[in-house]
Amino acid sequence: MKPFTYERANSVEAAAKAAASVQGARFIAGGTNLLDLMKLQIETPTHLIDVNRLGLDRIEKTEEGGLRIGALVRNTDLAADTTVRRDYGVLSRALVAGASGQLRNKATTAGNLLQRTRCPYFYDIRMPCNKRKPGSGCGALKGMSRSLAILGVSDACIAQHPSDMAVAMRLLDAQVETMGADGTKRAIPIADFHLLPGETPHKETVLNAGEIITSVTLPKPVAGTHVYRKVRDRASYAFALVSVAAIFGKDGTARFAFGGIGAKPWRTAEADAAASEGAKAVAQAALAGARTTEHNDFKRPLVERTLASLYRQQEARA
Amino acid sequence: MTPVELTVNGREVHLQLDPRTSLLDALREHLKLTGTKKGCDHGQCGACTVIVEGRRINSCLTLAVMHDGEQVTTIEGLGTPEALHPMQKAFVVHDGYQCGYCTPGQICSAVSVLEEIKAGVPSHVTENLDRVAFSEDEVRERMSGNICRCAAYSNIIAAISDVAGESKA
Ligand SMILES: Cc1cc2nc3c(=O)[nH]c(=O)nc-3n(C[C@H](O)[C@H](O)[C@H](O)COP(=O)(O)OP(=O)(O)OC[C@H]3O[C@@H](n4cnc5c(N)ncnc54)[C@H](O)[C@@H]3O)c2cc1C
Ligand code: SF4
Ligand code: FES
Ligand code: FES
Numbered sequence: 001m002k003p004f005t006y007e008r009a010n011s012v013e014a015a016a017k018a019a020a021s022v023q024g025a026r027f028i029a030g031g032t033n034l035l036d037l038m039k040l041q042i043e044t045p046t047h048l049i050d051v052n053r054l055g056l057d058r059i060e061k062t063e064e065g066g067l068r069i070g071a072l073v074r075n076t077d078l079a080a081d082t083t084v085r086r087d088y089g090v091l092s093r094a095l096v097a098g099a100s101g102q103l104r105n106k107a108t109t110a111g112n113l114l115q116r117t118r119c120p121y122f123y124d125i126r127m128p129c130n131k132r133k134p135g136s137g138c139g140a141l142k143g144m145s146r147s148l149a150i151l152g153v154s155d156a157c158i159a160q161h162p163s164d165m166a167v168a169m170r171l172l173d174a175q176v177e178t179m180g181a182d183g184t185k186r187a188i189p190i191a192d193f194h195l196l197p198g199e200t201p202h203k204e205t206v207l208n209a210g211e212i213i214t215s216v217t218l219p220k221p222v223a224g225t226h227v228y229r230k231v232r233d234r235a236s237y238a239f240a241l242v243s244v245a246a247i248f249g250k251d252g253t254a255r256f257a258f259g260g261i262g263a264k265p266w267r268t269a270e271a272d273a274a275a276s277e278g279a280k281a282v283a284q285a286a287l288a289g290a291r292t293t294e295h296n297d298f299k300r301p302l303v304e305r306t307l308a309s310l311y312r313q314q315e316a317r318a
Numbered sequence: 319m320t321p322v323e324l325t326v327n328g329r330e331v332h333l334q335l336d337p338r339t340s341l342l343d344a345l346r347e348h349l350k351l352t353g354t355k356k357g358c359d360h361g362q363c364g365a366c367t368v369i370v371e372g373r374r375i376n377s378c379l380t381l382a383v384m385h386d387g388e389q390v391t392t393i394e395g396l397g398t399p400e401a402l403h404p405m406q407k408a409f410v411v412h413d414g415y416q417c418g419y420c421t422p423g424q425i426c427s428a429v430s431v432l433e434e435i436k437a438g439v440p441s442h443v444t445e446n447l448d449r450v451a452f453s454e455d456e457v458r459e460r461m462s463g464n465i466c467r468c469a470a471y472s473n474i475i476a477a478i479s480d481v482a483g484e485s486k487a
Contacts, residue, residue, distance in 0.1 A: 006320060006337035006383050032379045035340070036360050048337070050384055076373075080439040085447040096442045100463025101434065102427065103361055105373045106380060236442060236462035 001038050008050040012179055012214055015049050020181030020210025022047045027212060029072060030106035032099075033115040041125060042132055056214060059083070065220040068177075071110035071213040075165065076101070078109060088218060089226035090245050094168035094259075097230040100237050110213035113166050113176065113193070114205065117159035118239050120144060130156045131201040146295040147241065152263035153291055157201030161194060161264045162239050168228060170265035171245040171257035175217045181210035187217070194264035224249040225314060229306055230259070242302045248314045252276045256307075258286060261299050279307035320383050326351065327395025337383050342366045344382035345392060353393040353422045357465070364464035367423035368392050374430035376463075393422035396429065405429050408477035416468035424464045428478045431460045435482075452482050 009015035019025045024046035028034055037043040056072040059081050067088070069078060078084060079095035099107060121127040121139030128137035138157055140148055149160040175187045188206060195203055207213075224247040232238040243259035254275035258266040271286035283304035290300060319334040326349060333348055342359075345351045345368070354377060357365030361379040368377045369391040397403030405425050408414070415421040438450045443459040450456075457478050458471075466474065 001338045004337060006381070008386075028381075028384070030379075031381060031384065032361055032376070035379050035381065039359065048381075052384060076434075076439060080437070085440065089447055092440055092447055093442075096440055096444070100364065101431065101441075101460050102364060102367055102374050102376045102463045103379075106375050234462075236459050 002041060002044045002046075004045050005047045006050065007047070008052075009054060012051075012054055012056070012212060013183055015051050015054065016179050016181045016183070016210050016212045018047075018049050018210075019212065025049055025210075027051045027110075029108040029111040030074070030103075031111075032103050032106050033111060037116065040123065042123065051212065062217055067218045069109050069216045069218070071215055072108050075099070075104040075107040075109075075112060078165075079104070087221035088168075088172060090171060090228050090247060091165070091168040091218075093226065093228035094164040094243075094245055097228055097240075097243070098164035109165075109216050112163055113169070113213070113216070115163055116204070118162045119148060119159040122159060131159060131197070131204075134200070134202050141293070144295060145293040147239065147260075148293070148296055149263045150261050150290045150292045150296055150299050151258075151266050151287070152196045154197045154199070154201070154263075156199055157197035157263070158291075158293070159197065159201065159263065160260055161262060162260075163265065164228070164230065164240060164243060164259055166190070166194075166265040167243055167245045167257045167259035169216065169218075170267050171247065171255060172218050172222065176213055177215045177217060178207065178211045178213050180208060185214075190216075190265070191267070196263050222247050222255070224254070225317065227310055227313070229310055231302060231306055242299055242306050244303070244306050244310060246310055248310075254282075256282060256286065258303065261290075261303060279304055279311045283307050322382050322386050324382070324385060324388060324390055326390045327392060333382070335382050337381060339382045340378050341368070341370070341380050341382045341385055341390070342377035345377060345390070351392050351394055355419055355422055357420070357423075362465070363420070363423075364427060365420050365423040367426045367464065369426055369430060372433075374427050391426070393425055396425065403429070404481050405477070408480045409474070412473045412477040412480060413470070414474040414477040415466075415470050420464060420466045420468075424461070424466065424474055427461060427464045428457075428474070428481070431457060431478065432482055434460065452479075454479060457482075 026045035028048045056070040058070045075095050079092045121129045127139040148158045174190045176193050177187050228245045230240045230243040240260035245257045248254045255272045274281040274285040322333045355365040357363035359378045361376045366378040397406045440447045441459045443455050
């Protein structure tokens, strides 16, 4: 690991200011992604700003009837929160489908949203990777791409967004609340938060230098059956090949978001609109524009089958 | 060097550490508490599991400086050879290991798993999110972050179930 200096921030404002003024500074929350990448020298911050004790670990109701989730709320606590379990079941389900008990005890709301791809070439510093080293090429395009994305990809990068939690957040139309280095606050709809790779896969979100995530808000609960189905190589403790977050309403309507297949958590209005026509139609709509490789083409039928399985389960419930 | 104060197994310790030092290395290299093991050093195997402020975490993926002022419990703090923790005893009785390398992490994890179930923390296999209860499936899922190269899994489950039964009685 490269040497770095360390400070514990005293306030959100101070953290944002410090992050913008020190070249190479980064926030550290749970550390479960950042430290992993620092050990491999994929991330090489010169200064770490610890944001763990800033009081950003609360979950509270919003005036609009939704929920405000502090950026530092641990994944375990968010999944176990009684309001989340009752009103936002899909979020609990997505959280507990990710990582391990130990990791979820550390992993935070903000850190989870910002976790980086699990592309094997991104992780191997001897390999070309436009995301890790802009302009070096993409090792995955003609390489092992089994786990990688088929939607939102570009010629420069086909990395998948690995988060389970973010898929549920996308389904629920969450907003990411931040504070900039100059103290300005903004709320970013999660649909706009993550960037598609295009020509610049190293730019992953719309966050500016020093901008700190303070919380994530959820709108009023969406009624219906909340489900999260994750398909992976092992029954537990593995990243998604395909995952589907869904809420099935009583009237035959439904909404869907997808993990494992997109350069970012994936959701389309067309897929939701096809809900009453069943799994095949939803899959077709969701996969519009999909671009696969020889190794990850299996994800197309897998999306449809995962949806079909959810529909069947839903019919059995009705 | 950064000063770090920890309470490890009930004992206050004062360290001067390079900020890069993981909690795992602080425990093993600086405090010579070598019960906690390093397997992957990347959060993948669970051998380094310790209990910090009452919660199990991977000590390899966290910096010691981030835990200034906190309470850490390692396998050495759970029990002693003369007075084993019930979970340690159950692992011996049920042969919950072969080489023993993963065992400290398994035991720290197992102790926390039973507490998490009691506290109502749901898991991936919890059918009804409002009804969290002990079952072997729950234990299997919740222990998936602890890999055992010797595959002592079935005996590990037996040991944990035994302790869960005891604590219910
Ligand atoms: C073995 C293993 C298996 C895993 N399996 C899964 C899985 O199946 N599904 C899944 O979804 N995830 C999985 N994960 C990833 C895990 O969910 C993430 O590592 C975790 O959520 C990151 O959160 P953190 O708080 O530890 O982030 P950190 O590592 O602390 O930070 C991550 C990034 O976010 C930035 N950051 C943190 N907080 C803020 C803030 N408040 N404002 C602005 N920037 C911030 C940091 O600077 C850093 O760039 C796995 C991880 C491991 C190691
Ligand atoms: S897919 Fe993206 S992350 Fe993977 S090697 Fe190509 S550029 Fe890098
Ligand atoms: S050594 Fe920490 S998880 Fe493997
Ligand atoms: S007992 Fe040998 S690794 Fe588990």
